[in-house]
Amino acid sequence: MALAAWCAGAAEAEFRAWHFLKPVDTARVSREDLAAVKLDPEVYLHSRADLADIRLRQGDGPELPFVLEKQQRQRTRFTDEVIPTEVAGLKELEGNRIEITVRVTRQTLSATAIPLPVSAIRVETPLRDYEKQVAVFGSRDGVHWAPVVQGQTIFDYSRYMDVRGNRVEMPDTDLPMYRVVLDNVTDLQSSVFVELTRQVRGGEPVSDEARGVISRRDFRIDRLVFLGRRTSEGEVTDIEADYPVSGFKVQANAAKKWTEVAVTTAREPLCGFTLATTSRNFSRAVRVQALRPTDGVVETWADVGAGTIEVLAFRSVNRSELTVRFPETRAREYRLLIQDGDSPPLDLTGVTGLGNVYRVLFLASPGTACGLYFGNDRAQAPVYDAAQVLGRLQRQSGIDPVELAAGPMQENPGYGRITGLSGLLENRLTLGVAMALVLGVLAWAILRAVKRIETMDDTGATPPDQPS
Template identity: 25%
Template structure:
């Protein structure tokens, strides 16, 4: 009995010692259900390790709760499907038509890229995509889409289209140029190309504005270190423009280093109308972001606002009991936990998962700051030891000098 009680006390003491290494905590409620998801926020990114490996969830009884960390980022699934061009002809009305043979039992496909000859410039061509029906005849897969080339002040070419995922063997493409000019097709590629958009969170920030002779600069401060961000969107009142945008973050030495470049524009001409008001770049984890818009010899853009977006990271709990839970983090020595739920999470239906929200960050009462090395805790002792050694050395030298003098 005594040994058993002692073991329990030692286990409790070990658990308390473990908790003392985690500096921060944020409470969150769980209302029940098959799954609960909790989105991470700025304080977590700021106080946790860069890779988030020190996150730990504890239940109402102090027990460690398994979780799956999900990074809901954008991704592209892409695979080429072999295709052969057949029966390339020009129709009586001037349209260009050809067929694509994808072979027996083709893989699913949903994307068509057309390699239009560089000889064709400044065009807008309507595309009709059809599939050979097994029972005969042609069924429309996509209609009313345009491919285009704009080659004046700047060059823009768009010659691809998406269509519903299919496994038809034969496709037929018809191109009708607006002005009736013949379209020269050098090739075509069919792919399974699926873009899975990630879940984004709009990130708040404060702005400091400055300028140079050729650009306007906006320094965004998100308030927390290691905040994820991967794109900025502009609201601009200038009617027509084309501007280079450079996005930078502070380097280790404090200087700004570029993480991406983009072009934002808006045109409304007879040949081309379109706009792009988003600058995307590989995701960075930073507190500060610099957005520089170059106007060179033009007037600066009339930017009404800028919005920043980052991908969401969430914790997923399976079958949690309704109660108050705690997220702890801020332990630089912690290794990533290994839970079965990390592998199982991909197969769970989270469409009806309950969502919870983290409370305010506060320092955990169990936290104990790691002690510094003895010499850092007692710097005076090292100085005293050095002084004593110097005095001893001086005494020896003086004694030797006197013996020589005698």
């Protein structure tokens, strides 16, 4: 009984330096099993930058070994592969259209190649500044044709912006023959040159006439490239999640021609920000900076990443890229500097963080309460053999761990409590009193010795409490 009490006291003393805890609900554990608890914004906000102060405790008992794991997954890689074809025919249709018949010649593939269905067609042309509607039909016998895709648009808007899309996406289709129909193959374009005519009578100009020059242009196609999509296992990538920000503030700086977006977070492991805006048709460079300490006291802004945000909404084009990425960073304050130039500032309506997901992986037993502890600036990263054991168990079992939820954050009731001799020695007040007592006793002893020496010098006799 005394031993149990001593063990409980030792465990309590071990966790008195951790400020916060979250109870872990183990109701889903019906047998001894691998379990995982995801770290949430409250844990990130109050933990060390390196997460070295994360601990797992079994109820009011000892520390539980665990593995701090960044969640990852095997990514599927898609690779376009050219499917051999030949043009079987081309004819003009009514309504300024052309029809191109294409036959798939799979016999040109090697014997070991696996035939791929057609998933896209790339229209290669030397022309610029165009917009065409494309329809694709398929057939097995060359007699009966069925639509595969209709109303697809290929375009080139180089006149306005470096935007081009010459690819016709289609569902995977395994047919031997296709017909590609393009609309508006001949268009009329205004020339940049103007024809000027001046009438002169008696050496004096009577009238001037300006005529625009209209040129006819046929849509020249170099070739149609049929593509198949081959899948393979790619590299292992991090699983990312959206993290709501604590707040953001937008301020335009006309003098520096940029917009500053100040963002406050809970110090999650972020690797990007996604902006929300009602603005359209823009493309702007963005710098991302984080507020970091330089000498332990003074904090300065440091660049962590850069990118480009853009929204294109023109005719049939709708393209949006509003995420700026950077290497994983944990900071409380960020700022995004959007380079406006001479353009008006963007109408920004929201900011969302994008970051990695960390979780604690451990062996859980049914009916056993657990607590997740954090908030200790002096803690060192623990060293367990659980990293190898738990990782091997997960790989060999081939099952996902049971996902457990962490409850609301609360203060550790044992935080700062003085227990045992080590607690007394680590408490600053107790240590200060002890040092004062030691110094007082030492001063008294020195003073007493000095008085004895003075007495001996005055009388030449040996003090009575010392041997002669």
